[in-house]
Structures are given as C-alpha cells and as structure tokens.
Amino acid sequence: MFSKSCEYGLRAVIFIAQQSHLGHKASLTSISQAVDSPPAFTAKILQQLVKNNLIDSSKGPKGGFFMAPEAMKNLTLEAVVSVLDGDSIYTNCGLGLKQCNDKKPCPLHFKFVAIKEELQAMLQNTTLIMLVNEMNLDRFHLKR
Amino acid sequence: MFSKSCEYGLRAVIFIAQQSHLGHKASLTSISQAVDSPPAFTAKILQQLVKNNLIDSSKGPKGGFFMAPEAMKNLTLEAVVSVLDGDSIYTNCGLGLKQCNDKKPCPLHFKFVAIKEELQAMLQNTTLIMLVNEMNLDRFHLKR
DNA sequence: TCAATAAAGGACAATTTTATCCTATATTAA
DNA sequence: TTAATATAGGATAAAATTGTCCTTTATTGA
Ligand code: FES
Ligand code: FES
Numbered sequence: 001m002f003s004k005s006c007e008y009g010l011r012a013v014i015f016i017a018q019q020s021h022l023g024h025k026a027s028l029t030s031i032s033q034a035v036d037s038p039p040a041f042t043a044k045i046l047q048q049l050v051k052n053n054l055i056d057s058s059k060g061p062k063g064g065f066f067m068a069p070e071a072m073k074n075l076t077l078e079a080v081v082s083v084l085d086g087d088s089i090y091t092n093c094g095l096g097l098k099q100c101n102d103k104k105p106c107p108l109h110f111k112f113v114a115i116k117e118e119l120q121a122m123l124q125n126t127t128l129i130m131l132v133n134e135m136n137l138d139r140f141h142l143k144r
Numbered sequence: 145m146f147s148k149s150c151e152y153g154l155r156a157v158i159f160i161a162q163q164s165h166l167g168h169k170a171s172l173t174s175i176s177q178a179v180d181s182p183p184a185f186t187a188k189i190l191q192q193l194v195k196n197n198l199i200d201s202s203k204g205p206k207g208g209f210f211m212a213p214e215a216m217k218n219l220t221l222e223a224v225v226s227v228l229d230g231d232s233i234y235t236n237c238g239l240g241l242k243q244c245n246d247k248k249p250c251p252l253h254f255k256f257v258a259i260k261e262e263l264q265a266m267l268q269n270t271t272l273i274m275l276v277n278e279m280n281l282d283r284f285h286l287k288r
Numbered sequence: 289t290c291a292a293t294a295a296a297g298g299a300c301a302a303t304t305t306t307a308t309c310c311t312a313t314a315t316t317a318a
Numbered sequence: 319t320t321a322a323t324a325t326a327g328g329a330t331a332a333a334a335t336t337g338t339c340c341t342t343t344a345t346t347g348a
Contacts, residue, residue: 001145001233004306007240014251027324041307047326060315061323077252089145096151098288107158107275107284108221111266115259122255131251140251144242148336171294185337191296204345205293 006084009045011035011142013080016055016065017072017128018135025064036143045084052083072132078123090120150228153189155179155286157224160199160209161216161272162279169208180287189228196227216276222267234264 002010015034019026028046032039046065049055054075057065067075081089093100094112102109134140146154159178163170172190176183190209193199198219201209211219225233237244238256246253278284 001236001238002240004240007238011239011250029324038307040309043325044307044327050325057325058315059313059323059325060317062316063314063324065325092145094145094151095155095286096146096148097285104285104288105283106155106286107279108154108270109284111270115263115266118262119259122259126252126255135251139249140253141241141248142239142250144248173294182337184339187295188297188337194295201295202345203293203295203343204347206346207294207344209295 002081002089003085005041005045006081008035008037008042009049009084010077010080011037012042012046012065013049013055013075013128014131014135015142017067017075017132020067020069020072021129021132025058025062025066027064031065034142048083049080054079054083067128072129073127075128076124077126077128078120081123090116146225146233147229149185149189150225152179152181152186153193153228154221154224155181156186156190156209157193157199157219157272158275158279159286161211161219161276164211164213164216165273165276169202169206169210171208175209178286192227193224198223198227211272216273217271219272220268221270221272222264225267234260 012031012035015031016026019030026034028039028043031037031046032042035042046055046057050057050065055065055067055071057063091100093106094108094116095106097106100106100109100112106112156175156179159175160170163174170178172183172187175181175190176186179186190199190201194201194209199209199211199215201207235244237250238252238260239250241250244250244253244256250256
C-alpha cells in the first residue's frame with residue numbers, strides 16, 4: 001500500500017506528535033526505537049518532512065523533532081503520505097495503465113476510484129491531534 | 145497498490161478471457177501487445193498462473209493461453225492477485241507493523257481494515273466473465 | 289519427417305527501493 | 319571555550335523488483 005519510507009514516516013510522525021503533546025522533543029534515537037525503524041533511514045525521511053515544513057527540528061543537545069500544537073491540529077496523514085509517496089496512490093491506475101481517467105478507463109476503473117477516494121478521504125480527515133487523543137486511550141501500538 | 149507483476153497479470157488475464165470468449169487462444173506476443181507489457185516478463189507471470197491452474201496453455205503452432213468457459217465464470221480477480229502478490233495487501237498493516245490484528249492494533253487499524261475489506265470484496269466479487277461482458281460495451285481499455 | 293511456431297524455464301542484468309556509514313554543522317551546558 | 323549531543327547530508331551498499339536473453343521442449347501442419 002505505502003512504501004517503507006512512508007510507513008516509517010507515518011509511524012514516526014504519530015510518535016513525534018504524541019511526544020510534542022507531552023511537551024517533549026523526540027530525538028532520532030528515541031523515534032527509531034519507539035517505532036522500530038532503522039535510524040539512519042528514518043533520519044532521511046524526517047529530513048524530507050522538515051524540509052516540507054510538516055514537522056520542526058532543532059540541533060544540539062536537547063534537540064530533536066517536534067511539532068507546534070497549532071501544526072498538530074492542521075497536519076493530516078494525507079500531507080505526510082503526499083510528501084513521502086506523492087499522490088500516486090490516489091491517481092494511478094490500479095491495473096498500471098499510464099493514465100487513469102473516466103474517458104479511457106480500464107475495466108476496473110470505477111471500482112478502483114471508489115476505493116481510492118475512500119482511502120484519500122480517510123487520510124485527509126485524520127489529523128495528528130485526533131490520533132494523539134485516541135492514543136491516550138493506550139490501546140494502540142506503533143511497533144511490532 | 146499491486147506489484148508490476150500483478151498489474152501485468154491482471155491485464156493479461158482479462159485479455160485472455162476476452163479472447164477465450166471469442167474462441168481464440170492468445171499467444172504471448174498477442175497478449176503483451178494487447179496489454180502493453182514486456183513479453184519475457186509477462187511469460188514468467190503467465191507460467192505462474194498456469195502452474196496454479198488459473199489459466200491453461202498449449203504449446204506449438206496455434207498454441208497459446210486460454211481459459212475454459214467454466215473457469216471464466218469461477219475465476220475471480222482475487223485469485224489472480226492471490227497467486228501473484230499473495231494476500232499481503234489484505235492482511236498487512238497499513239503502517240507496516242509486523243502483525244495486524246484487533247488485539248494489538250496500530251492507530252489506523254480499524255480504518256485500514258474497512259478499506260482493505262472493501263478492496264478484497266471487490267476483487268472476490270468480480271469474475272472474469274463479468275469483465276468480459278462489460279468489455280463488450282467497448283468502453284474499457286487494457287493499454288495506455 | 290521436417291520446419292516452423294509457441295510455451296517452459298534457467299541464468300543473468302538493470303533498476304528501484306531500502307538501508308548503512310561517515311563527515312559536517314549547529315546547539316547546549318558546563 | 320570546550321566537550322557532548324543531535325540533526326543534515328553526501329556517498330555507498332544491500333536487497334528486492336523488474337526485465338532480458340537464450341536454450342529446451344512440445345505441437346502443429348505441410
Ligand atoms: S484507468 Fe484503471 S483505475 Fe482508472
Ligand atoms: S495493525 Fe495496522 S492496519 Fe492492522
């Protein structure tokens with residue numbers, strides 16, 4: 001469904017949001033331990049998210065990755081996926097045709113479109129703050 | 145969503161079904177032209193489908209790939225996906241956790257499950273004969 | 289029988305994705 | 319000011335996916 005980069009990125013962002021909500025910055029080490037992802041690879045992914053202003057970072061001791069409370073309310077999973085995997089998951093043909101549209105559809109086009117729209121809506125409608133609040137219920141996991 | 149192998153395989157199977165419905169066998173060459181896929185690679189994919197008895201083949205002049213009318217009624221897209229990509233698309237965690245279940249869910253588990261079940265149902269409920277009949281409407285494409 | 293045709297299958301090559309390593313740069317606190 | 323900590327980023331490396339090439343085997347029709 002998503003690339004490994006995107007999976008790690010989503011898990012990392014959720015963890016960062018949790019920590020930010022508690023007033024902590026999350027170091028690369030703490031993130032990759034919390035979400036069980038390779039540290040150096042995770043660093044690259046987080047760099048992309050910082051560059052695209054989805055999250056913030058600061059160097060030095062006491063540094064790490066974090067999000068402003070404001071950002072947490074506005075940041076959707078869709079934005080994260082968009083930066084890491086692009087919009088191909090919504091716009092590509094499920095059968096791999098070079099273009100996907102209603103004019104020249106593959107035999108499964110309309111069925112795929114319905115599912116892809118549902119996925120996109122779900123990601124667009126889920127903000128980080130929503131997940132953080134749910135996660136407080138302590139039922140949900142980010143590793144294994 | 146699917147691997148390239150699976151995309152080519154699905155397109156090829158739909159074309160083979162079309163041709164079989166017309167009483168023709170489909171040669172590798174005709175298939176890879178019709179669905180715009182690399183011939184040698186497509187051959188490997190079709191071999192897998194033959195080995196798993198989803199489609200039939202015969203060697204020699206006038207040989208090619210084909211399906212019995214019976215098979216066409218029973219063969220679902222889900223069966224094709226299952227052989228080529230396994231069931232990972234339905235059973236894997238959307239965030240990449242090693243196991244996906246209700247007991248130890250990731251924060252998106254229940255939302256993902258709904259979408260994955262819809263996809264699976266769609267593939268299970270779509271038989272090749274259904275697609276062939278729709279394709280007769282001549283609105284749908286298998287290349288570009 | 290023989291030549292042509294077509295799938296089967298093994299070996300290998302290219303590309304993309306995933307992942308690591310190492311150095312540079314910035315920041316903090318003692 | 320210095321030592322320690324932490325992100326940034328370039329250069330590679332490993333692994334998985336995608337794709338090609340070539341030989342073998344089977345079948346058909348002349
Ligand atoms: S053309 Fe295939 S999903 Fe749209
Ligand atoms: S545990 Fe993540 S989708 Fe089920």
